Amino acid sequence: MFFSHPSKRRLAAWARDVDDSRVQVHVEQCLRCLAIVETAGVGDELPLGTVLRALLSAPDALEEELVERAEVARARRASLEVLGGLVAVPWETLRLMIGDEGSSGDD
Amino acid sequence: MQTAAATSEAGQTPDLEQLVRDHWAPTYRVVMALVRDHALAEDITQEALLKAWKALPGFRGDASLRNWVLRIAHNTAISVLRSRKPEPREPWNLPESISGRDSSDLVIDELMLQQFQTALSAMPASTRAIVVLREVEGRSYEEIADIVRLPLSTVRTRLFRARKELAVALKGWR
Numbered sequence: 227m228f229f230s231h232p233s234k235r236r237l238a239a240w241a242r243d244v245d246d247s248r249v250q251v252h253v254e255q256c257l258r259c260l261a262i263v264e265t266a267g268v269g270d271e272l273p274l275g276t277v278l279r280a281l282l283s284a285p286d287a288l289e290e291e292l293v294e295r296a297e298v299a300r301a302r303r304a305s306l307e308v309l310g311g312l313v314a315v316p317w318e319t320l321r322l323m324i325g326d327e328g329s330s331g332d333d
Numbered sequence: 334m335q336t337a338a339a340t341s342e343a344g345q346t347p348d349l350e351q352l353v354r355d356h357w358a359p360t361y362r363v364v365m366a367l368v369r370d371h372a373l374a375e376d377i378t379q380e381a382l383l384k385a386w387k388a389l390p391g392f393r394g395d396a397s398l399r400n401w402v403l404r405i406a407h408n409t410a411i412s413v414l415r416s417r418k419p420e421p422r423e424p425w426n427l428p429e430s431i432s433g434r435d436s437s438d439l440v441i442d443e444l445m446l447q448q449f450q451t452a453l454s455a456m457p458a459s460t461r462a463i464v465v466l467r468e469v470e471g472r473s474y475e476e477i478a479d480i481v482r483l484p485l486s487t488v489r490t491r492l493f494r495a496r497k498e499l500a501v502a503l504k505g506w507r
Binding site for chain 2 (some may be wrong): 241245254255257260263264272273274275277278279280281282283284288289291293295296297299300301
């Protein structure tokens, strides 16, 4: 760790290519020096976005598949909610019959 | 065409199909960057979009709808990764071979792509998500910090370090 900030030249060298662990540790903790190396434009000339987009691209048919699957999942959840409601009816009835309506039983 | 956001703001039942159509692609890319497995990314994307649709009536609009959906997707994928700890180290499971795929003027060389994948795989999952949110989805540092729930300074330093490492992997590209 530096007691003061690394020189701009040293920061620029690290940003370009030079392996300098002391600078790296410093930059990770110092926003002032990070701002300086960010202006070095590391990787700006490289097609990072294009390569990432190609790597992470989905099959063309996925959009329709997801629409279909989401609708099926929604319908299934809706059915389960209805089923859950039906199962709850006898339970609620029983609860009413035995008078368990939240009375504390103190009296 | 009425968007999901517009539908939600109008207080009507939001349209699930429209939400999926508007947001599936960026959601899939961020999830895929996190989990590196196409089949799993598909499942998580579906789950995240369904979660977002169910939570949409509570969406307050203090972030953009896109960022809000991406945050839900990020959280869902991170939960899945945590349940599978340690993260599998196998190579990326891609939907199909993408070597030689022409994207704009760039023909992607298979070797370069392998180096790129290796460099990306060596990064923490959350850093991969940060890189994609910035380089592909064009989110600002502040938006990324909000989506991944990390301090702004952490986002900036991780992104800078990642760009540096990926630049090495792409060194031979010209």
